[in-house]
Amino acid sequence: MSVVCPTVLAQNPHDFRQQLERVSHFAERIQIDVADGRFASNKTVELKHLWWPENLLVDLHMMYLDPARELDRLLKLKPHLVIVHAEAEGNFAAMATTLRDAGIKVGVALLQKTSAESVKPVLDLVDHVLIFAGTLGHFGGHPDMRMLEKARAIRQWNPALEIGWDGGVSDLNIADIAAAGVDVFNVGGYIQHAADPSHAYAILNSLALGTQT
16 A cells, blocks of 8 residues: 655754644654764754654654664654664664564665665565665655666565655656555655645645556
């Protein structure tokens, strides 16, 4: 099932509240991007300032160099999914095991330079693979559609795995992204910058669902 997942990428608690309230009344699932200013060039709102309505599924995209340092806080927040970058430092297997034991799903994200083959050995530890095709830590930009080859490869290796896409999703490309086997479309600027975010969300949902048979 295709899922359009509005993204929240905020620099401070005030912006975070505004972005969250802009989408939380119509979205069933959102992605919150957090960055430590080391893995990505910018720093976002800190984990200690995060909150969300109880009925909302929240994926946390951790753009952290050493995400395991935040493990205790992640366990307290208890999001639906925590996505850690394959390029990050630390023991991914140990962190994944701790999160899953706590009932939190685990995802691994791949930057453009990182091959799908590099995470093939850990696919049995994760619930979700995020294909990153945009500009790290920023809304908008032009997606690198060549990254769809990673989605096709991962879908072939594990048909049951949830695959996400992050970067430049719009009404012009969502159908092509869905056709490559992507399930979750993390959408930032197209929804957050729209005059009517709920209408933009509905358009993307319609186009994504139209690719399913």
